[in-house]
Amino acid sequence: MTETIPDRVAVFERVRAAVRSIPAGRVATYGQIARSLGMPRGARLVGWAMRAVKESDDLPWYRVVNAQGRSSLPAGAGAELQRALLEDEGVEFDAAGRIDLLRFGWDG
Numbered sequence: 001m002t003e004t005i006p007d008r009v010a011v012f013e014r015v016r017a018a019v020r021s022i023p024a025g026r027v028a029t030y031g032q033i034a035r036s037l038g039m040p041r042g043a044r045l046v047g048w049a050m051r052a053v054k055e056s057d058d059l060p061w062y063r064v065v066n067a068q069g070r071s072s073l074p075a076g077a078g079a080e081l082q083r084a085l086l087e088d089e090g091v092e093f094d095a096a097g098r099i100d101l102l103r104f105g106w107d108g
Contacts, residue, residue, distance in 0.1 A: 026106035
Protein backbone atom coordinates (compact mmCIF):
# COMPACT_ATOMS: atom_id res chain seq x y z
CA MET A 1 0.00 0.00 0.00
CA THR A 2 1.39 3.38 -0.91
CA GLU A 3 0.78 6.62 0.94
CA THR A 4 -0.54 9.51 -1.06
CA ILE A 5 1.39 12.75 -0.88
CA PRO A 6 -0.91 15.50 0.36
CA ASP A 7 -1.15 18.80 -1.47
CA ARG A 8 1.70 20.86 -0.02
CA VAL A 9 -0.15 24.18 -0.05
CA ALA A 10 -3.15 22.68 1.73
CA VAL A 11 -0.95 21.00 4.33
CA PHE A 12 1.04 24.20 4.93
CA GLU A 13 -2.24 26.09 5.50
CA ARG A 14 -3.40 23.44 7.97
CA VAL A 15 -0.07 23.69 9.81
CA ARG A 16 -0.40 27.48 9.97
CA ALA A 17 -3.93 27.16 11.37
CA ALA A 18 -2.70 24.72 14.03
CA VAL A 19 0.16 27.04 15.00
CA ARG A 20 -2.23 29.99 15.25
CA SER A 21 -4.28 28.02 17.77
CA ILE A 22 -1.38 27.52 20.23
CA PRO A 23 -2.16 29.88 23.11
CA ALA A 24 0.32 32.35 24.54
CA GLY A 25 2.53 30.78 27.19
CA ARG A 26 2.30 27.32 25.63
CA VAL A 27 4.34 25.39 23.08
CA ALA A 28 3.75 22.45 20.76
CA THR A 29 6.21 20.14 19.06
CA TYR A 30 6.52 19.53 15.34
CA GLY A 31 5.42 15.93 15.87
CA GLN A 32 2.48 16.93 18.02
CA ILE A 33 1.21 19.29 15.32
CA ALA A 34 1.65 16.58 12.69
CA ARG A 35 -0.29 14.06 14.78
CA SER A 36 -3.09 16.58 15.39
CA LEU A 37 -3.42 16.94 11.61
CA GLY A 38 -3.64 13.19 11.06
CA MET A 39 -0.05 12.83 9.89
CA PRO A 40 1.58 10.72 12.63
CA ARG A 41 4.95 10.66 10.84
CA GLY A 42 4.74 14.18 9.47
CA ALA A 43 7.01 16.13 11.84
CA ARG A 44 9.44 16.92 9.04
CA LEU A 45 6.62 18.14 6.85
CA VAL A 46 5.56 20.47 9.66
CA GLY A 47 9.17 21.65 9.81
CA TRP A 48 9.13 22.43 6.10
CA ALA A 49 5.89 24.35 6.54
CA MET A 50 7.45 26.35 9.35
CA ARG A 51 10.49 27.14 7.21
CA ALA A 52 8.14 28.66 4.63
CA VAL A 53 6.66 31.11 7.15
CA LYS A 54 7.27 34.74 6.31
CA GLU A 55 7.37 37.61 8.77
CA SER A 56 4.27 39.02 7.10
CA ASP A 57 2.32 35.84 7.99
CA ASP A 58 1.90 37.11 11.58
CA LEU A 59 2.23 33.59 12.92
CA PRO A 60 3.44 32.70 16.44
CA TRP A 61 6.16 30.47 14.93
CA TYR A 62 8.20 30.65 18.12
CA ARG A 63 5.66 28.47 19.96
CA VAL A 64 6.81 25.42 17.96
CA VAL A 65 9.74 23.50 19.43
CA ASN A 66 11.37 20.13 18.92
CA ALA A 67 10.51 16.96 20.84
CA GLN A 68 13.18 17.72 23.45
CA GLY A 69 11.56 21.07 24.27
CA ARG A 70 14.31 23.04 22.54
CA SER A 71 14.48 25.44 19.67
CA SER A 72 15.38 23.85 16.37
CA LEU A 73 16.95 27.09 15.23
CA PRO A 74 20.71 27.48 15.47
CA ALA A 75 22.29 30.04 17.77
CA GLY A 76 22.54 33.35 15.97
CA ALA A 77 19.79 32.39 13.52
CA GLY A 78 16.68 32.89 15.61
CA ALA A 79 17.09 30.67 18.67
CA GLU A 80 17.70 33.63 20.96
CA LEU A 81 14.69 35.51 19.58
CA GLN A 82 12.51 32.42 19.99
CA ARG A 83 13.61 32.06 23.61
CA ALA A 84 13.03 35.76 24.34
CA LEU A 85 9.54 35.70 22.82
CA LEU A 86 8.61 32.59 24.81
CA GLU A 87 10.02 34.01 28.03
CA ASP A 88 7.95 37.18 27.43
CA GLU A 89 4.90 34.90 27.49
CA GLY A 90 5.99 33.26 30.76
CA VAL A 91 7.54 30.08 29.35
CA GLU A 92 10.51 28.99 31.44
CA PHE A 93 13.69 27.25 30.32
CA ASP A 94 15.87 25.02 32.47
CA ALA A 95 19.64 25.42 32.81
CA ALA A 96 20.13 23.24 29.70
CA GLY A 97 17.83 25.44 27.61
CA ARG A 98 14.87 23.06 27.57
CA ILE A 99 11.20 23.75 28.14
CA ASP A 100 9.26 21.43 30.43
CA LEU A 101 6.72 20.09 27.92
CA LEU A 102 4.54 18.66 30.68
CA ARG A 103 4.19 22.12 32.18
CA PHE A 104 4.22 24.38 29.10
CA GLY A 105 3.17 21.98 26.37
CA TRP A 106 -0.19 22.49 24.72
CA ASP A 107 -2.31 19.45 24.00
CA GLY A 108 -4.61 21.16 21.51
